[in-house]
């Protein structure tokens with residue numbers, strides 16, 4: 070196996086790695102015998118199914134991204150008065166601030182990767198404009214819609230919601246205020262009682278003691294007033310800048326009007342599975358409310374209100390996006406088994422093919438067209454429901470990097486790529502008949518798939534426990550913390566065992582490279598083994614109880630010659646229609 074080399078480093082490679090380069094060149098010579106007309110690769114003439122390793126399309130791809138969302142803050146209200154000739158004290162006419170922009174997410178067909186979003190890292194919605202004089206309100210901040218591929222999972226990691234925090238501290242403040250008033254009332258009553266008792270008391274000495282007590286109580290009350298809690302919404306007031314310091318200090322503000330957001334912030338933590346195109350964008354973060362202009366505070370006490378309110382700050386949120394490609398068929402196989410060649414044979418894909426392990430480094434999706442645009446499907450779908458509404462004219466196939474034994478221990482490229490076949494309708498295990506015992510290969514592939522499913526489930530479970538935040542509040546203003554240790558995560562609506570889910574999928578084996586010599590025995594053994602699984606004589610290779618064993622079969626193909634490939638298409642349509 071010659072070493073791989075990134076395309077960009079090709080010219081520098083001989084200087085950087087002279088020994089590697091020699092190995093690479095010599096192995097190339099053995100692989101490609103150049104004739105005067107066409108290149109010969111793998112002892113066959115170069116073709117679309119037997120391409121040179123440098124003949125491929127390499128679309129950019131990312132399946133994970135982390136974004137910080139900043140919704141727009143609201144614009145401030147304005148302090149202004151009408152000024153006209155012969156009208157020295159015109160009425161207030163400051164405009165309101167505009168609301169901040171919201172952030173939405175939408176899944177759409179046509180997007181296939183998260184790489185553009187992964188590069189962005191921040192998303193900011195527009196801020197609301199400030200209000201202006203002559204009753205001109207500020208315009209609303211611009212909304213932002215994040216467009217992601219269908220199959221994206223959205224998870225909230227962190228959130229800072231100043232509006233919710235302020236509401237919370239205001240409730241606490243109100244609770245404390247009520248308590249303080251109650252205590253004051255009680256103290257007042259006690260004071261009256263004491264005063265009455267002191268008046269009635271004949272004895273000079275006892276009267277002096279009562280007087281002392283009364284004085285002490287008065288002192289305590291004064292101390293309380295100094296240390297009384299401040300209204301957390303005081304910072305919201307915006308004063309006319311022309312006021313002097315003493316005027317600012319003396320300003321008495323009215324009660325702030327109660328306001329609610331036009332769109333309320335969805336409670337956290339947000340968890341979305343955008344497995345189909347979203348008709349309407351889904352709201353993630355709402356912008357702040359705009360401030361109020363001074364006409365709102367015009368009253369008998371405030372005939373010339375020299376204040377307005379500031380716009381609200383908006384939500385900041387960190388989200389994690391994970392793309393699980395939604396292909397109908399997932400190709401699973403060891404490295405160099407011939408998955409990419411099979412994808413090329415089935416579809417118009419131009420994925421990279423090479424005679425070494427890990428040629429494919431990122432998932433590729435290809436579409437198998439069934440109707441060939443003649444108006445009649447070349448393979449009629451037996452699914453009655455789908456024929457009535459939307460006849461199946463195509464299906465998609467995902468080719469992922471090869472798995473090796475111990476992939477769950479992060480050997481090779483690991484099993485992270487299995488997430489792209491996790492949601493496929495059908496699994497196709499691609500097994501190279503010329504590369505040793507096919508039954509053993511099938512068993513080790515199923516083992517890795519099972520271990521992957523187990524790991525996923527544990528990961529999901531731990532994430533669920535750690536990311537649960539309680540945003541609801543109790544009446545007294547305190548938030549109820551979640552009892553993580555005693556939380557019931559095994560409730561009936563908890564996700565079913567992932568291993569069962571994967572093993573329950575219809576599957577079959579593509580026994581490839583059947584054109585190579587001495588592969589018949591291997592195929593026969595594999596076929597017998599699969600027959601035994603179907604009959605129930607041998608257990609499912611994943612070891613999962615209740616796994617799919619309806620009609621386990623192996624289809625022999627020679628993808629490089631496009632032989633037997635049509636059978637795969639027929640078989641897949643049959644399984645997809647089940």
Ligand SMILES: Nc1nc2c(ncn2[C@@H]2O[C@H](COP(=O)(O)OP(=O)(O)OP(=O)(O)O)[C@@H](O)[C@H]2O)c(=O)[nH]1
Nearest residue numbers: 404405406407408409410423427428429471628629
């Ligand atoms: N003779 C023969 N060779 C094949 C066949 N299918 C694939 N090959 C060859 O096997 C080698 C590996 O093929 P790939 O399609 O790159 O294998 P892969 O499974 O995608 O490999 P990774 O991406 O590394 O996991 C290439 O040299 C192909 O030309 C086949 O049906 N017959």
Ligand SMILES: [Mg+2]
Nearest residue numbers: 408409428429
């Ligand atoms: Mg490949």
